[in-house]
Every structure is written in C-alpha cells, then in structure tokens.
Amino acid sequence: MKVKSFRGPQIVVATVAQGRTVWRGAWFLLRSIRLLSLAIFAAALAFGAVIWPHDQKLLEKLHFLSGPQEEGARRAAYFLGTWGDYPTYNVPLAVAIWLYGVWRKSSAWRRVAVICFLGATLAGLFDDCLRLTLGRPRPDAHLADGFYGITYAFRGGFESFPSGHAAAVFGAAVALLVTELRLGLVTTLFAFAVVWARMELYRHYPSDVAVGSMIGIYFGMIVGFGAKLRRTRVARGA
Secondary structure: OOOOOOOHHHHHHHHHHHHHHHHHHHHHHHHHOHHHHHHHHHHHHHHHHHHHHHHHHHHHHHOOOOOHHHHHHHHHHHHHHHHOOHHHHHHHHHHHHHHHHHHHOOHHHHHHHHHHHHHHHHHHHHHHHHHHHHOOOOHHHOOOOOOOOHHHHOOOOOOOOOOHHHHHHHHHHHHHHHHOHHHHHHHHHHHHHHHHHHHHOOOOOHHHHHHHHHHHHHHHHHHHHHHHHHHHHHHHHO
16 A cells, blocks of 8 residues: 655745745846836825825724724724734735645645735835834824834834835735735735724824835735746746
C-alpha cells in the first residue's frame, strides 16, 4: 500500500514563489505608471483637503441615532472596528483563503490568498508612513484639529489621518474584486461597514477614511491587475 507523502513544505515553497510572482507584477505596474500614481495620490490628498474643513459637521451628522438605537450602533461599530483591523481581519482572511486552497488542492486559490495579503499589507504600510508622520489627533482625543508632525504621532491618539483600517480593508477587498469577484463583493461590503464603524466610534474623521480608502483601492488594484499582468506575460513566455 502506498503512503501519501506530506506535501506541506512543497505547498509553502509554491506559495512563496506565487508571492514573488505577484510582487513582481505589482512592482512592474507601479514602475509603469509612476506619473499616474503621483497624480492619483495628489488627487486623494486634494479630496481630503476639500472634506477637511467640514469634517466635524459631517461627523456629527453621522450620529443621528439616539437611545437604545445609538447603543446598538456603537456595539456593532465596536465589533466591526475590533475585528476589522489588519491583524484580526486581513491576516486571518488571507490565511483562511490559503487553507481553503490547500484543502481544495487549488494553486489558484492559494494565489488569491497571496494577492489578498499583499493588497492589504502594501496599502497598510503606505498608510502608516503617512499617519505616523503627519500626526493628526483622533476625534476622541478632544484636541485642536491639525497636523502636529512626527514628534506627536508616536504618543498615541495622533494617528488619525489617513485611516489605517480603511486602507487595509479596501486594499484586500479591491484586490479580491479584481481576482475573485464574488468574494471581493462580500469583502467590499465589509470594508464599507468597517469605515462607518471607525467614524461611529469617533476614531476617524470623514477625510481620514476617504483618503485611507483611496489608498487601499489604489494598492488593491495595483496588486490585482499587476498579478494578472505578470501571469499573462509568464504564460506568453512559456
């Protein structure tokens, strides 16, 4: 009787190779549209600047519930805000997709997991570079609004702009929209819910989540389409 060999190491090696391929595709696309990328980021910042003077009024309009309804909304927002973070949502989501691919013996699903992970990770890292440099206080810090700079950013409560939650959840969602539409639609709906939750909890202003979401959408598209482009070029070369 034949004994099936354990394929764990081979699967991990294959996943790393897929990650390298996806990264190469994303990097190629990034280099190909450098000027367009600058224009997109400039547009995102300009959009945030337009919203910024109206942040407080917009935030107040979001809180139109009262009594038991408001308490229920805050509980839902707390749940979404807690479980919609990078380590509690994006990483487990990518791992779950990867394990599904292992179970189905599908390299395509393992590749989707890699794309999901990279979309969230790149968006989150880029977002962190901004918010840990600009130092905007969160709404619940009850401080004068503004950008206090990198000196204050690491004191806690000064990481409002742009929203890291928004960047990461949309980075994963849009990458999945490009590569696995049905799953991407579900994760996109969840992304919108997380963005709402962060404002409901007074953790972010509307301009924070708007710019953070645009960052996520950008990197999700870069990773998703970059991976597709790389796969097409490899197939043609073969």
